[in-house]
Amino acid sequence: MIPELWQKxxxxxxxxxxxxxxxxxxxxxxxxxxxxxxxxxxxxxxxGKCPGKLKELAxxxxxxxxxxxxxxxxxxxxxxxDPQMAALLKAAWDFAxxxxxxxxxxxxxxxxxxxxxRLSNYTAASDRVRTVYERAVFPADLEAIRQRGHRAxxxxxxxxxxxxxxxxxxxxxxxxGVFFRLGVRMMHLTxxxxxxxxxxxxxxxxxxxxxxxxxxxxxxxxxxxxxDVAHSGQKTSYExxxxxxxxxxxxxxxxxxxxxxxxxxxxxxxxxIKETGGYVGVCSIPGFLQNSMDINxxxxxxxxxxxxxxxxxxxIGSDSGISLAGIDGCPDFPVYRPIWEQFWMPPGVPxxxxxxxxxxxxxxxxxxxxxxxxxxxxxxxxxxxxxxxxRRVITEILEK
Numbered sequence: 001m002i003p004e005l006w007q008k009x010x011x012x013x014x015x016x017x018x019x020x021x022x023x024x025x026x027x028x029x030x031x032x033x034x035x036x037x038x039x040x041x042x043x044x045x046x047x048g049k050c051p052g053k054l055k056e057l058a059x060x061x062x063x064x065x066x067x068x069x070x071x072x073x074x075x076x077x078x079x080x081x082d083p084q085m086a087a088l089l090k091a092a093w094d095f096a097x098x099x100x101x102x103x104x105x106x107x108x109x110x111x112x113x114x115x116x117x118r119l120s121n122y123t124a125a126s127d128r129v130r131t132v133y134e135r136a137v138f139p140a141d142l143e144a145i146r147q148r149g150h151r152a153x154x155x156x157x158x159x160x161x162x163x164x165x166x167x168x169x170x171x172x173x174x175x176x177g178v179f180f181r182l183g184v185r186m187m188h189l190t191x192x193x194x195x196x197x198x199x200x201x202x203x204x205x206x207x208x209x210x211x212x213x214x215x216x217x218x219x220x221x222x223x224x225x226x227x228d229v230a231h232s233g234q235k236t237s238y239e240x241x242x243x244x245x246x247x248x249x250x251x252x253x254x255x256x257x258x259x260x261x262x263x264x265x266x267x268x269x270x271x272x273i274k275e276t277g278g279y280v281g282v283c284s285i286p287g288f289l290q291n292s293m294d295i296n297x298x299x300x301x302x303x304x305x306x307x308x309x310x311x312x313x314x315x316i317g318s319d320s321g322i323s324l325a326g327i328d329g330c331p332d333f334p335v336y337r338p339i340w341e342q343f344w345m346p347p348g349v350p351x352x353x354x355x356x357x358x359x360x361x362x363x364x365x366x367x368x369x370x371x372x373x374x375x376x377x378x379x380x381x382x383x384x385x386x387x388x389x390x391r392r393v394i395t396e397i398l399e400k
Contacts, residue, residue, distance in 0.1 A: 012355035013367035027370030037387035039281030042321025046079030050330035106157025156186035186226035198236035208235035241272035252317030281317025284360035294356035
């Protein structure tokens, strides 16, 4: 049975798109018959009764990070021991019709240990719920997993792992290969702030890519890890594209020509990414899309990039997922609040406005396809946008 909230989410997109019956039917059939690959997203998270470990951490005054790690482990992994939660997980993937997520599986920053926490959760979850989704590591895995009737996740981290005790640049690069062997196939160069590689998109300055950043890109190119500048500054993104010898991406961004948000990429950057053979993935976060902040705004960004730079160079990286349930009976905890949180639709918004956020929810992936049909894209073009471009790029990276 489909939860009432999911029905509201779907209806919100239908009400905004107002697609005629022929368009709606064609879009839904095309979505079902295509390989749908979210260029950057989250598998639905679980919930349920608060586990004893979380209560124990609260009682013992644990740090914010300890609590956050335990909370994520439960949400992304062990909560699916509950058969009902696992069944709801499958239902959500089916409702969204997504075949594969480029899965956010590493916390923000360059600390290898921090990156491992989320990576371990999604690795364990793909073992725990392997009848729902499996971990993919090579392009050929995708079709085999689909033939088994399962969904897939590809792993990405929100940073390049860098050791604290590095002696030389070459030694610092070793962990890129280590994380590749652990299944990671894409890494952010920066996450909003400045790091050793370059400036993030939230920095007031726009200093660009460092000399070490160029070495990192060369090593990622060599190993087979996709370079992602979704959270990098304009100059860093542009210079990264010029430095990369293989396709690179901004996996979950917006068109800067349509939005003043710092996560947007200007035309010069998009052109540079295009010249590598890569793509810009359009996200589904209302505050980043701006304008109407709904599914039509998201489609505007996709259409702008596709029409100006070509359908081979745009994808959809939703940067979202859905929580299947809350955690019942837990005390209040310190909350992990990264810089991006304030840019979601603010709390207390009337339901009429909240429906804008619902319209771009991860569960509404089939509606993205319907919207692209409405915009006049051909079936072949749509199949590139909703998954084909991501598959092409990862194949070129891994089979170069």
